[in-house]
Every structure is written in structure tokens, then in C-alpha cells.
Amino acid sequence: MATSDEMPAPAPESRFTVSPLTLAADRWMGRLIRIGGVGVVVAVLGMLGFLIFQVFPLFVGAKVSPESALTVPAEAVAFGEDEYGEFPFVFAGTAASSSSGPRTGRSCSSGHPRSAIGA
Amino acid sequence: MLEWTPALGDRRVTAVRSYPRTGLVFLGLSDGTVQEVRVVYRSTFDDAGKRTVEPVVTPLEPVAIGRAGLPCVDVWDAKGPQSRLLLVRQEDGGKPLLTAVRLTERKGLGGKGQVTVSAPFVVAADAASVDQVLLPSTAESLLVIGKSGEVRAYADDGAAFTFLQSFTPFKGAADPAVAAAGLIFGNVSVVVVDRAGAQQVWSMYPQLQPDGKSLRRWGKIHDGEPLAGAGQGIYAAVGNKCYLAAAAGRLQLINMTTGTVRWEGPAPAAPLRQVAFAGGYDRITALTADGQLHRWAIVDHHPESSWRTFFGKIWYEGASGPAYAWQSSAGSDEFEPKYSLVPLFYGTVKGTFYALFFALPIALTAAVYVSQFLRPEYRQVVKPVMEVMASLPSVVLGFLAGLWLAPLVDPRLVSLFCAIGILAPAAISAGFLWSVLPQPVRRQVKPGMEFLWLLPFLALCAWAAWQAGPAIESLFFTVKDTATGLPIADFREWWRQTTGATYDSRNSLVVGFVMGFAVIPIVFTIAEDALSNVPDSLVSGSLALGASRWQTVWSVVVPTAVSGIVSAVMIGFGRAIGETMIVVMATGNTAVMDLNPFSGMRTLSANIAVELPEAAAGHTHYRALFLGACCLFLLTFVLNTVAEILRQRLRERYKVV
Numbered sequence: 001m002a003t004s005d006e007m008p009a010p011a012p013e014s015r016f017t018v019s020p021l022t023l024a025a026d027r028w029m030g031r032l033i034r035i036g037g038v039g040v041v042v043a044v045l046g047m048l049g050f051l052i053f054q055v056f057p058l059f060v061g062a063k064v065s066p067e068s069a070l071t072v073p074a075e076a077v078a079f080g081e082d083e084y085g086e087f088p089f090v091f092a093g094t095a096a097s098s099s100s101g102p103r104t105g106r107s108c109s110s111g112h113p114r115s116a117i118g119a
Numbered sequence: 120m121l122e123w124t125p126a127l128g129d130r131r132v133t134a135v136r137s138y139p140r141t142g143l144v145f146l147g148l149s150d151g152t153v154q155e156v157r158v159v160y161r162s163t164f165d166d167a168g169k170r171t172v173e174p175v176v177t178p179l180e181p182v183a184i185g186r187a188g189l190p191c192v193d194v195w196d197a198k199g200p201q202s203r204l205l206l207v208r209q210e211d212g213g214k215p216l217l218t219a220v221r222l223t224e225r226k227g228l229g230g231k232g233q234v235t236v237s238a239p240f241v242v243a244a245d246a247a248s249v250d251q252v253l254l255p256s257t258a259e260s261l262l263v264i265g266k267s268g269e270v271r272a273y274a275d276d277g278a279a280f281t282f283l284q285s286f287t288p289f290k291g292a293a294d295p296a297v298a299a300a301g302l303i304f305g306n307v308s309v310v311v312v313d314r315a316g317a318q319q320v321w322s323m324y325p326q327l328q329p330d331g332k333s334l335r336r337w338g339k340i341h342d343g344e345p346l347a348g349a350g351q352g353i354y355a356a357v358g359n360k361c362y363l364a365a366a367a368g369r370l371q372l373i374n375m376t377t378g379t380v381r382w383e384g385p386a387p388a389a390p391l392r393q394v395a396f397a398g399g400y401d402r403i404t405a406l407t408a409d410g411q412l413h414r415w416a417i418v419d420h421h422p423e424s425s426w427r428t429f430f431g432k433i434w435y436e437g438a439s440g441p442a443y444a445w446q447s448s449a450g451s452d453e454f455e456p457k458y459s460l461v462p463l464f465y466g467t468v469k470g471t472f473y474a475l476f477f478a479l480p481i482a483l484t485a486a487v488y489v490s491q492f493l494r495p496e497y498r499q500v501v502k503p504v505m506e507v508m509a510s511l512p513s514v515v516l517g518f519l520a521g522l523w524l525a526p527l528v529d530p531r532l533v534s535l536f537c538a539i540g541i542l543a544p545a546a547i548s549a550g551f552l553w554s555v556l557p558q559p560v561r562r563q564v565k566p567g568m569e570f571l572w573l574l575p576f577l578a579l580c581a582w583a584a585w586q587a588g589p590a591i592e593s594l595f596f597t598v599k600d601t602a603t604g605l606p607i608a609d610f611r612e613w614w615r616q617t618t619g620a621t622y623d624s625r626n627s628l629v630v631g632f633v634m635g636f637a638v639i640p641i642v643f644t645i646a647e648d649a650l651s652n653v654p655d656s657l658v659s660g661s662l663a664l665g666a667s668r669w670q671t672v673w674s675v676v677v678p679t680a681v682s683g684i685v686s687a688v689m690i691g692f693g694r695a696i697g698e699t700m701i702v703v704m705a706t707g708n709t710a711v712m713d714l715n716p717f718s719g720m721r722t723l724s725a726n727i728a729v730e731l732p733e734a735a736a737g738h739t740h741y742r743a744l745f746l747g748a749c750c751l752f753l754l755t756f757v758l759n760t761v762a763e764i765l766r767q768r769l770r771e772r773y774k775v776v
Contacts, residue, residue, distance in 0.1 A: 035685035048752055054745035062372055062419030064403070074410035078137035078393055080144060082160045085402050086411055087172055089158060091135050091144055118550070 133190040139395040147191025152181040197258035204258040215249035217242040255306035268295035302354030305453035312350025318343030328348040354394040379425040410737035426568040445710040458743040462710040468719035473631025482642035490650035492566035517704030520633035534546040534588025538581040545580040620715040625707040642691035649683020682770035689762035
């Protein structure tokens with residue numbers, strides 16, 4: 001039986017070379033995985049951010065700001081207004097504020113506050 | 120500009136009270152009569168669409184109320200369920216005199232209603248002095264505050280105002296006089312301020328009387344933050360529990376429920392004559408003594424919210440004491456919303472505890488058995504079956520729990536306890552008996568096939584225990600029926616009478632039992648994977664050194680796989696804590712804080728599922744639900760982080776490669 005002392009033919013160089021396509025795919029998949037991982041973290045933190053955004057107004061105090069001041073008779077003792085506060089009226093002229101009684105003075109007046117302020 | 124002058128003849132106006140939101144003005148006249156004046160705004164639009172608003176003033180006929188000849192000092196109006204009440208205050212020789220009439224309007228199907236005026240009747244005649252009078256808008260009661268600081272409460276019994284109770288809010292103070300007081304929206308709470316600025320809130324709630332009866336009486340529920348000086352006025356908002364307190368040149372917008380100061384600012388220089396909130400809580404109007412009508416715009420979308428609202432113990436109106444409560448809605452606008460998340464946390468922890476209490480022992484021991492003792496051919500069947508169990512929709516489990524299991528278990532609770540309780544001792548006994556059997560007998564069964572004998576034995580024991588349940592119930596749980604007086608064997612009634620606690624059909628045990636079914640497959644699968652992945656070389660080494668199979672499992676396999684087991688437990692925990700549908704359908708959803716295993720509960724997740732569809736977007740209720748979600752998120756985030764750290768440490772400690 002014949003034996004051969006010949007060494008096997010060396011493998012071609014390309015046998016150990018990684019295909020550029022494989023390297024590119026590997027690189028892109030690595031990036032994709034990284035983006036996916038970061039995306040998951042961002043999504044979770046985004047959910048937390050959205051929840052905090054919804055909840056934050058609960059812990060904000062009230063804001064009260066002067067809107068207008070309408071000059072009315074100094075003897076006015078009571079007022080009323082419509083639902084939207086556009087037409088307030090005052091009642092002026094009780095015995096306490098006017099000794100002559102309401103018949104002689106203005107008792108109930110109504111007017112738009114803005115026009116009165118502008119006047 | 121419209122000017123109107125009442126035609127009063129020889130009479131003069133001596134008192135005025137205006138109710139701004141209704142457009143009603145009541146003029147107290149010098150002869151003791153009261154004239155009602157109605158101001159109505161009529162809007163018209165021209166062809167160009169321009170709106171013109173015309174105020175129309177309609178005076179009604181004066182009504183004789185007070186003692187003739189005495190001028191009215193003050194006048195009030197309130198609308199009760201059956202009639203309206205007109206109340207006047209007069210001074211008779213320096214002594215206060217309060218007189219009232221009822222106006223009843225009978226309306227037919229058509230035509231104008233006819234108003235009947237009752238005969239005048241004296242109110243609070245026993246009051247020594249009258250400094251302030253608070254008449255609720257419902258006219259069901261009356262508070263008269265005397266100059267000495269004593270508050271006398273009267274209740275309308277249909278005919279007259281009968282004395283109910285008297286109390287002195289600042290009793291013991293150097294000056295007990297009440298400087299300012301105001302009823303809060305809803306008419307069951309009153310805020311009182313003394314001359315030093317001390318604030319108190321009193322409310323009506325059930326109180327035990329000396330005769331043993333529980334009656335609604337006034338009692339102090341809050342001590343508010345002291346104001347800067349003597350109270351000058353308390354003005355209640357409409358639609359919520361806020362009020363404006365005026366003191367020492369400062370204005371404070373305060374929420375009565377929480378005591379939180381929502382806003383603070385300077386008051387007008389001149390004294391306030393009248394202050395009113397707009398119905399939408401977006402505007403305050405104040406009339407001052409210098410003839411200025413001030414207006415402030417309010418932006419306060421969540422007046423009832425604060426840290427205390429969500430996490431603090433609060434004494435709510437009508438309650439007998441401070442409590443953590445969740446009750447987001449009711450049938451009335453005057454209701455005080457309760458948004459405490461604490462009972463929801465409690466329910467979440469309770470539900471999770473019972474679920475894990477059932478699930479963990481079963482899932483972990485099953486994982487150990489399947490991975491280490493069961494023959495591989497059976498393992499190949501058992502594991503996929505368990506994984507299929509994990510895919511069962513929780514709504515199906517919840518449906519089964521609420522509509523099938525709970526009614527089934529309810530009358531046979533003792534039987535169920537007996538059947539479950541017998542399993543562990545029966546299994547241990549079977550193991551012991553197996554170990555003392557002679558070797559020839561034991562060799563008849565292949566190793567790993569012992570369960571084929573054990574299962575029928577356990578089933579038999581469970582069946583026998585189930586059947587013995589009624590006998591055990593009649594032996595140990597017989598009580599006297601409260602309805603008939605006869606002895607009955609009923610565990611539920613025994614539980615109520617013995618512990619004083621409630622028994623609900625949909626309770627923690629049912630939900631824990633069914634949630635356990637949801638959690639078991641997940642914990643089992645992951646734990647079994649961790650245990651199966653322990654290198655065979657470790658197991659072989661242990662067995663070769665003479666350890667038994669059990670010693671090998673306990674001392675080698677479990678410590679090596681402990682990080683995976685912790686992961687399994689934490690994933691099961693996450694499933695249990697966030698479980699929604701089972702809890703919604705099987706707990707009754709009562710937000711109670713009760714250790715009792717036979718009571719219901721409400722969890723954070725179930726609360727969101729139940730209430731979010733009915734919450735108005737942007738409302739406090741809506742955002743409170745999001746706060747619950749936020750807390751749930753943080754809770755699971757923190758616990759999972761801790762578990763991950765623990766898992767990493769255990770893995771470092773028991774790593775084998």
C-alpha cells in the first residue's frame with residue numbers, strides 16, 4: 001500500500017480572510033444592537049419622563065394676579081356680577097351711607113368694567 | 120350704564136346682601152321688611168353678530184319678616200330642599216333678634232308658580248349675643264357666633280330651628296372671640312379665625328354621645344396655619360374646598376382639606392366689604408370701602424393636590440378621624456375628593472404578597488424537582504405545558520376567579536383549607552413511608568417515576584380532606600346565627616363574630632390563589648432553566664464524593680443557580696405587582712387598608728384600569744392616576760435594580776467558571 005510523505009497543499013490565503021460583506025454586516029448589526037439597547041433605555045426613561053410631565057402640574061401652586069380695579073361709588077356696600085364677570089353692578093345707598101335714603105341717590109348701577117376703567 | 124332706584128316710599132334701605140352668582144339682592148328695610156331684587160342679564164345679537172347685554176332689574180314685593188318698626192341690620196337668603204328661607208337680624212333695645220320666614224313655591228304643569236309665605240318665627244332666641252350668623256346655602260342648619268366666641272348650632276326640623284350644640288373653638292385662649300368665620304363649599308365645614316390669627320376648621324361628623332348614640336355633631340378637624348393677624352374675613356370658593364382668608368393686610372388662598380396655602384399676596388389697602396369667587400374658580404371679585412371693585416384672575420387647576428393629599432393622613436369632612444382614603448368621585452359637586460395613594464400601595468403590596476405566598480413555594484420546588492429528579496422524557500412534556508400556562512390571558516384567569524372560583528370556594532372554605540393543608544404533610548408522610556419500604560418493593564419503581572404512585576395518594580388525601588371539611592366546620596366553627604339565634608356551622612360567620620373583621624366573597628386569598636397561577640409558570644420556567652444549566656461536572660463530582668441526590672441539590676445545584684433563581688423570583692414579583700385584570704375582576708376593588716385576608720383591596724394598576732376611562736383629561740383625578748402609574752414605575756424600577764445588584768453579587772459569589 002503506497003504511502004505519501006507529501007504535505008497537504010497549503011490552504012489558500014482567502015481561507016482565513018473574513019469576507020468584507022461579513023465584516024460590514026457584523027459592523028452594522030453591532031450598531032443596530034447598540035441602537036436597540038440604547039433605544040430601550042431611552043424608551044423606558046421616556047415613559048418616566050412622560051409620567052413626570054403629566055404629574056408635575058399637581059405640585060404647582062396657584063397663580064393669582066390682579067386683573068382690574070373698577071371705581072364705583074364709595075358708599076357701595078354690595079356687588080353682583082354676571083357669570084363671566086363682564087357686567088358687575090353695585091348697590092350703594094343704605095341708611096348707613098346715605099342719610100337722605102336711596103331715592104335721592106344712585107342705588108344700583110351696572111356697567112362694563114373695562115369701559116369704566118378706560119374712562 | 121344702567122341706574123335703578125327702588126321705589127320704597129317712606130322706607131329706607133338699612134341692610135343689603137347680595138349673592139353675586141345668582142344675581143339676587145336682598146334689601147333689608149327700615150320697617151323690618153325685606154325686598155328681593157333680581158338682576159338678570161339678557162343677551163341679544165344684532166345682524167353683524169355683535170352681542171349686546173342688557174341688565175334687567177326686577178324688584179319683588181317686600182315681605183314682612185322682622186318685628187314691625189325695627190330696621191333690619193342684616194339679611195340672609197338660602198334655598199332649602201322644600202322652601203326658601205329669609206332671615207333678618209334686628210336689634211331690639213340692644214338685644215339681637217333673628218326672625219325668619221319660609222317661602223314655598225308650588226308650581227303646576229303650566230302657569231306661574233304661587234309663592235306662599237309662612238308666618239315669621241324667631242330663630243336662636245336663646246343666643247345671648249350675636250356677632251356673626253352663618254346660614255348654609257341649603258338652609259338646613261344655622262350657626263350663630265356670639266361675642267364671647269361661643270358658636271351655637273341649630274338644625275332645621277321642618278318647623279323651626281332647634282338648638283343642636285354649642286362649642287367654643289378658641290376656648291382657653293386669652294381672647295376666645297371669633298374674629299372671622301365662613302362656611303366652606305358643601306356647608307358641612309366652617310373655618311374660624313381668632314383675633315391672634317389662629318385658624319381652626321370644624322366639621323360635622325358622627326360622634327358618640329353620652330347615651331351611646333352616634334350623632335352628627337360639630338367637631339374640630341384641623342388646626343390651620345396661623346394667619347398674620349386678626350382674621351378680617353373668610354370667603355369660600357365655589358366648586359372646591361378653597362377659601363380666601365384676609366388678615367393683617369394679607370390675603371391667603373387656602374385649601375381646607377390639606378391646609379395648604381395655595382397663594383399669598385397683599386390685600387387692598389381699604390377694608391373689604393364683600394368678596395366673591397366666580398363659579399368657575401377663575402376669578403375673585405372684592406368690593407372695598409374706598410369704592411374700588413378689585414378683580415383677580417386665578418389660575419389654580421389642582422387646588423386639592425399636595426404631597427399631603429397623596430401620601431398624608433387627612434381628616435376629611437364627615438369622617439370620624441384622619442384616614443388614608445381614595446374616593447375620587449361621588450354623586451354631588453360638594454363632595455370632598457380623596458386621592459390618597461397609600462391604600463392603593465397597601466393593596467398592591469397585599470395582593471403581591473398573597474400571590475407570591477402561593478406561587479413561590481410551588482414554582483421553586485417544582486423547578487427543583489423537574490430539573491433534578493424528574494426523568495428527562497417527562498421533563499420534555501412538563502416544561503412546555505408550563506410555558507403554555509404562562510400564555511394564559513390574565514383576563515381569563517380573572518374571569519374564572521371572580522365568577523367561578525370565588526362563588527365555589529365561598530361556602531366550602533374550610534374544605535379548601537383542609538385539602539390544601541393536607542398536601543404537604545401527606546407528601547412528607549409518603550416520602551417517609553417510601554423510605555422505610557423494603558428495597559425489593561422500591562426497586563419495582565424506576566428512579567424518577569415515584570410520582571406516579573405519589574399523585575394518586577395525594578389526590579386521595581385531598582379528596583378525603585375536602586369531604587371532611589363540613590365536619591370540621593361544624594366541630595370548630597359553630598356560632599349562633601344573628602338572624603335566627605340558632606347555631607350554624609359557617610366559617611364566614613365565625614370569622615365575622617370572632618375577629619370582628621369583614622368577610623368578602625372576593626378577597627385576598629382568592630386573588631392570591633389565582634394570581635399565583637399567573638406567576639407560577641414564569642417563575643418555574645426561569646428557575647428550571649437556571650437549575651438545569653448547572654454544569655453536570657459539579658453534580659457528578661458531588662455524587663462521586665458520596666453526597667445524596669438531595670444533598671447535591673441543596674448544597675451544590677441551588678447555590679450555583681441562585682442568581683437565576685433570584686431573577687425568576689423578581690420577574691414573578693414584577694408580574695404580580697403589575698397584574699391588573701385578575702385584581703380588577705376578583706377583588707371587589709375596595710380601597711381599604713386591612714390586613715384581613717378575607718377582605719378585598721384595590722391595587723395601583725387596577726385603579727388606573729378602572730378609573731382612567733372616566734377621568735377627564737387634565738383634571739386632578741386624571742393626573743392623580745398618572746401619579747399612581749409613576750409610583751408603580753418607580754417601585755418596580757427600584758426593586759428590580761436592587762434585585763439585579765443582588766443577582767450580580769450572588770453570581771460573583773457562586774460562579775463556577
